[in-house]
Amino acid sequence: MPSGPPPAPPDALRAAAVALLNLTGLGLGYLLVRRWLPLAVCLAATVALLFVALPADADGVPGSALAGYAVLLLLAAVHGAFVGLRTRLVWPGQRAVALVLGIVLLAVPAGGALWYDSARKEAVERALLDRLAAADRQVDAAGEKDFATAGPAYRDALGVYRDLAVHHAGSRAAARVPGRMRTYYTTVAAAYADQDYCAAVEPLKYLRTVPDSMPRDQLGTLTHWPDDRLATSLYACGADGLTGTGGDWVPRFGYLLDTFPDSAQAAKVVPAVDAAEKRTAKAVAGKDPCAAVERLRTLSTQIGQLPGGTDGLAAVAGRADRSADAGGYACGVDQYRDGDFAKAQQTMTQFVTDNPHDKNRDRARKIAIGAQVAQTLPAAGKKLPTTxxxxxxxxxxxxxxxxxxxxxxxxxxxxxxxxxxxxxxxxxxxxxxxxxxxEPCGDSGxxxxxxxxxxxxxxxxxxxxxxxxxxxxxxxxxxxxxxxxxxxxxxxxxxxxxxxx
The missing domain is CATH 2.60.40.10 (Immunoglobulins)
Known part of the structure; x- marks a missing residue:
């Protein structure tokens, strides 16, 4: 008896049917020609691929796995065609039916690939939404801190928003970025909403740089959103500093005049400085005239540090100098009455030099003399000299x-x-x-x-x-x-x- 059935006559249609059935990834072509080991290899490869691919994630299937699986399918198709060329089919008996079945079953891997691609895209969307949510949480947490501390967190979150908008423009996460940017702006500038204008200056300056890295179509009206708020903060913070003795108002007003020269806030600078000069000049007649004089001189110097080209500021600076010179008399009197005769002499001597036409010049000269005498004879300083x-x-x-x-x-x-x-x-x-x-002076000659x-x-x-x-x-x-x-x-x-x- 022969060891097996004799080879069938060569049949290209049968070979094609076996090759197509093997391309399904299930090794069905081997099943119809009773080749169990290659069938097991095909099934094992498919199961391994499914194990790697499922569940679908944003990273997808590694390229090496896909390439290896594709090579295996091609080899199975070629080998199946070679085997099917001389081997009769177990089922179905007609070659045409097997060929049609192979063509139909190719829809399985094709459909699976389409389904997997859709699932992977959804996984990518979820991953992008997770990144968006993480950036949102980072912004919320940064809003609980001062800007100097929270600055790096704000910049990191902005980097995420920009990446989503630029590199994932069609995603659902990217579609939500414009709304998130409005929240981002209001969170960064929270100090402005709280009317803490000095604290709001640096955050608002930072927000003006955001359009340099963020697409403008993602910002819309936010592009110029910080401008008026920054101008308001600069003026309010500068005005607060102007009422004190610090010089921090100078850079505030200077930045305002340089950056927003035509703004309504910039127009308030000269009146504010003018009012400060008048207020300080009035203080010369108060309890501490020397401090008021020093403040006037400092004010004049600080005004000179502001951007030039403003006639009003130059006029105020000149008046502050004149007020300081005239206030030297009150300062010298106060120093004399306090017993600080050396300073009183210096102050009154300078006053006489600086104010040749002042009504108090003659008495100032007398007080300077009295202060000089009192440095040697303190009892001489008990009364203020007259004219x-x-x-x-x-x-x-x-x-x-x-x-x-x-x-x-x-x-x-x-x-x-x-x-x-x-x-x-x-x-x-x-x-x-x-x-x-x-006896001195006793020589009559x-x-x-x-x-x-x-x-x-x-x-x-x-x-x-x-x-x-x-x-x-x-x-x-x-x-x-x-x-x-x-x-x-x-x-x-x-x-x-x-x-x-």
Whole structure:
């Protein structure tokens, strides 16, 4: 007996039917020709592919797996055609029916591929929606923090929104990005809604940069949404700083004038600065005039730091300088009354220099003299010098020293004058002052430089200061003047470890 049925005559139609049935991925062609091992291999490969592919996810099937499966199917089709060429079919008996069945069953892998592609696309959509939701949560969490801390989180979320809008433009997630951007803007700028204008400045500046990285069609009206809010915040924050002593208002107003020069907020800058100058100038008459003067000078300097081209600002700066110069008188008086005679002298001397036509200039000069005297004789500073002059009591001051001296006096009358050096005079030693009968200005043969002034009764304080020796100790005298007497002051020099007038 033969070991098996004899080979069938070659039949191309049967070979094609077996090849088509093997392309279904189920190895049905091998089933019809009773080839069990290749059938098992085809089924195992299909099951393995389904195990890898299902459930469908956004990443899809690895390319290597698809390529390997496609090669296997082609090999199965070629091998099945070779086997089917000389092997009779178990079922169906007619070759045409098998061929039609193969063609029909090809719809199974084709339909499966279409279904899988749809499932994968849905998985991609879900993954993109998950990314969108994660970015939304990141924005919500960042909204609970200050902008300096939350800035990186906002930028990360913006990167996600941009990626969805640009690289996944047709997705459902991308369709939701414009709405999310409105939420994004309002969250970043929450400080503005809370009227915390200083805190709102930096977030709003950041939002103005968003159109540089985000497609404008995703933003719509949001493109210019921060502009008016930023201008409002810059002005409000700057105005708050202007009422204090800080200089943070300068960069606020400067940025406003540079960035939004034609805005309604920028138009308020000059009136705000003008009001601040007037308010500070008025404070010169208050309890701390020196602080007000310093504030005026600072204000003038700060105004100069603002963008140029604004005549109104230049006018305010000039007025602040003039107000500061005029306020020097009140400051000097306050310093004098507080006993800070050195500063009072400096302030009043500067006031006299800066204000040649001021009505208080003459008295300021008197106060400067009184402050200088009081630095040597503090009792002289108990009363503020007046502009009074003259008196009924003659007082002659002689210079018995080889140096030119300035004589300062204050009391009921305040003034100063200069005496030239005594050419034939010398400085006295300490031992000279111990000699019996020693008396300065007592040499009748010398022509001492002298000057006579008329003073009213009362206590007058004298200070003699050399004009050339800044290291010498000034001489001083307290004279109680009475009517009916003639008084003589003598200026002389003694030398020991130092010089004394």
């Amino acid at each position: 009074a002059s003259g008196g009924s009591i003659p007082v002659t001051v002689k210079n018995d020293s080889p140096d030119e001296i300035t004589v300062l006096y204050t009391g009921p009358v305040t003034g100063s004058f200069t005496l030239g050096p005594c050419g034939s005079c010398t400085a006295y030693s300490f031992t000279d002052s111990l000699r019996p009968g020693w 010398r022509n001492y430089p002298q000057h006579t002034i008329s003073l009213p009764p009362g206590t007058t304080y004298f200070v003699h200061e050399p004009k050339t020796d800044s290291t010498a100790t000034p001489g001083s005298d307290t004279a109680k003047l009475r009517d009916g007497y003639l008084y003589t002051e003598c200026a002389y020099t003694t030398r020991g470890l130092g010089s004394t007038y």
